[in-house]
Amino acid sequence: MRTSVARMFVGAVVFVAMAAGCSRAPARGGAEMPAASGTEATAAAAGRSDGSGAPDCHKLGESAPASANGLEAYVSMFHCGDPDVRDLLINVRVWNVSDHPVRFFRMPTWYPMLVFEVRRAGGETIPTGPPPVPPERSDDCWLELAPDQDYLFDASVGSVVAVDLGPGDYELRFAYENADDSGGTWVGKLETGWVGFAATGL
DSSP: OOOOOOBBOOOOHHHHGGTSSSOOOOOOTTTTTOHHHHHHHHHHHHOOOOOSSSSEEEEEOOOEEEEEEEEEEEEEEEEEOTTTTTTEEEEEEEEOOSSSSSEEEEEETTTEEEEEEEEEETTHHHHHHHOOOOOOOOOEEEEETTTTTEEEEEEETEEEESSSSOEEEEEEEEEEOOOGGGOOOOOOOEEOOOEEEEOOOO
16 A cells, blocks of 8 residues: 655654653563554554544554664554545564663653664665754653563654655664663664655655
8 A cells, every 4th residue: 555655754753742851651561562562552643543443554564673782673664544644653662682671761862863764665865854852861761671671652654854755665764873871771773674665745
C-alpha cells in the first residue's frame, strides 16, 4: 500500500511538550512481549481504530537491529487509518540485551544524539530538519534498564525531511550515539538497518 507521507512527523516531535522536564513513563520488562504490543501502542497514539476497539494498523516493515555495548535497537513502521486519512507511524524499541543494568538518557534529552535518516530506496539522501532543542538534563531523565527490559516510544512520523516527498520508494533508519558517560550512562552508537516505505506525495 502506498502511503502519503509528504509531511513527515517523527518520534522526537511528539515529545516537544515534555521540554520542561522528563516524565517518569516506566520501561517495560520481558523479551516475550508480542510484536502486536508495539502495533497497539502506535495505533493508540494515533487515535485510530476500526470501530471495534482494535487498532486499524498494519506493519509496513522492520529494520535489522543494531547492537552495541549491551543495548539493542530496531525501528518498525506502521500504516494506520482509513483510506482518507493516511498516517505513517514509527516505533523505536531499545532493549537491554546484557546481563547487567544499563543506564541512558531517554527522551526528550537525547534529541542531539538521535537521528532519523531518510533516503530514496538505495540512493539519494533526503535532507532532514534539525532536532528540537532539548531541556537541561537531570536525574529524572535517566532511564535504567534491567537485563531483558526494553523502552519503546511510539510516534507519528513527522518533520524529519526538509522537503516534501514525491511519489516513490523510500527507506528510513534510526541512530543513537552518546559519548558522555556522566552518571554512568551508556556510551556507544546504535544504527539500525534500513526499513522501506512508499510515498504517494500530496
